[in-house]
Amino acid sequence: MLKNEITYYLIEGRLLAKEEDNNYYLFKEGKWEPDSKNVVWDYAMGFDPSEDLDSPYAFENLEIMNSLIEISEEEAKNFAPDAFSNNILDSDDEETLKVIEEARNGIRLSKAYTDINELMDDLYDEK
Secondary structure (H helix, E strand, O other), X not given: OOOOOEEEEEEOOOEEEEEEOOEEEEEEOOEEEEOOOOHHHHHHHOOOOOOOOOOOOOOOOHHHHOOEEEEOHHHHXXXXXXXXXXXXXXXXXXXXXXXXXXXXXXXXXXXXXXXXXXXXXXXHHHO
């Protein structure tokens, strides 16, 4: 399986963002959230919300554009190690769900898990 190409960004030196599969996400409050307000795109286009939309200064504001910096995965990990934690299960992650299903081998688990280590401990205790 090919690893998805992910591009990481730092916005104003304080907000981690990523582009994955042509979708943008922001790392906020300990989890990746879809960028539903187009924050990354607004910074990339230099959108200045303090200007009227018909103002020539509303877009391509270099100060705003320069506040969005592409960073390496290593830099992103150093900035927000929690963003790369393997202990959080993402219910939308088909690969994670497939691995869990294969690991279960027919075992009926009695609860939902958010910690992969706890899940694996329970799976091995059942065998």
